[in-house]
Amino acid sequence: MSQQINLFNAGFKRKKNYATTRTMATGLGVLVLVLVVASVLANVELATLEREAAVVKADLAAREARRTAVTATFVAPRKSETLQQELDQTSVQYRNLQQVAAILDQGEPGATRGYSAYFRAFARRGIDGLWLTGVTIQGSGEAIGLQGRALKASLLPGYLNGLAGEAVLRGKTFGQLQMTEPKAPPKAAAADGASAPETAPAAPRYVEFSLQSAAAGEQGKAEQP
Secondary structure, three states: OOOOOOOOOHHHOOOOOOOOHHHHHHHHHHHHHHHHHHHHHHHHHHHHHHHHHHHHHHHHHHHHHHHHHHHHHOOOOOOOHHHHHHHHHHHHHHHHHHHHHHHHHHOOOOOOOOOHHHHHHHHHOOOOOEEEEEEEEEOOOOEEEEEEEEOOOOHHHHHHHHHHOOHHHOOOOEEEEEEEOOOOOOOOOOHHHOOOOOOOOOOOOOEEEEEEEHHHHHHHHHHOO
């Protein structure tokens, strides 16, 4: 009778060594390649980000320039000293005119109506060929004096009738009327003893008149000595 004895022991089997130099070199090469590729990709991404940053920076600079230009456009201009002085003078003249208008509207102390109504009446009743050179109003209008000139003396009656139709002059009568013809200007003396021309300068072709209301005439009489 025979019997087989198995003398195989797995522990004595020769094991293969995979960690050889070639394998390590290959793995190292792959690792280096991966690192190189990763570095290239990182550099490419960094360059892309830098370009985008440059574009954004340029756009921001352009917007800032536009903002500065718009701000400079709407900045209030510097005031002109000459224009300001003219404006101040105009304001002063305007205030003075307002004060004069207020005085004319109010009249003197004790007056019940302003003087502007009288001047409006004189202006409405103006006629061609007659013009006033002076107006005197005393108190609240109880004494009125008119001085003027007319191309013809016959214009005065019509002018007085027109004034009588004004409400502000109603009840007032002009009791004194003086009319004078202006004198001709004197002849100019001849120079160096030469004889003067025989023709004298012509007298002005108008008459001067002075009208005084009845109250003013009575006051003038009372003041005479």
